[in-house]
Amino acid sequence: MPVERVTVGGRPGYRWGKSGKVYLYTTGSATSRARAYALATRQGQAARAAGYVEPTHTPPAAVADAARRALDLRASLPPSRRGMTATGIARARDLANRRPLSLDTIRRMSSYFARHAVDKDGEGWGVDSKGYQAWLGWGGDPGRAWADRILSSNVQP
Numbered sequence: 001m002p003v004e005r006v007t008v009g010g011r012p013g014y015r016w017g018k019s020g021k022v023y024l025y026t027t028g029s030a031t032s033r034a035r036a037y038a039l040a041t042r043q044g045q046a047a048r049a050a051g052y053v054e055p056t057h058t059p060p061a062a063v064a065d066a067a068r069r070a071l072d073l074r075a076s077l078p079p080s081r082r083g084m085t086a087t088g089i090a091r092a093r094d095l096a097n098r099r100p101l102s103l104d105t106i107r108r109m110s111s112y113f114a115r116h117a118v119d120k121d122g123e124g125w126g127v128d129s130k131g132y133q134a135w136l137g138w139g140g141d142p143g144r145a146w147a148d149r150i151l152s153s154n155v156q157p
Contacts, residue, residue, distance in 0.1 A: 003041055
């Protein structure tokens, strides 16, 4: 669970996770901001030391299949036609191997899909375009639906 920036009563602060104590800081004060961040970070370290384990989510078979198809498609193409960044390849491998993912990673997946939905309008979509390879690598349409479903069930105030 990451430290997140929050606002309480119009004042900025940091907290660890969704329900941790909020450490407010003075706007414009780097020292105050750094102190608030350090305190929230320490709260997370204490929670982990006390045995807190972040919940994880195992990708369903359809998500793993899409990621596997992306890796296979990419491997079948010449280097000049291969898609996916190093991060995308790592994500595809995690999904294909059905490694449990943190909620933070699920958020990154959802963010990827939101940014790249326009790629579906590109040439070669559904065949072998670089955008299509990347989309599949992040779990494809099943991955998007899975991430959105998890995030909608984890809505926090």
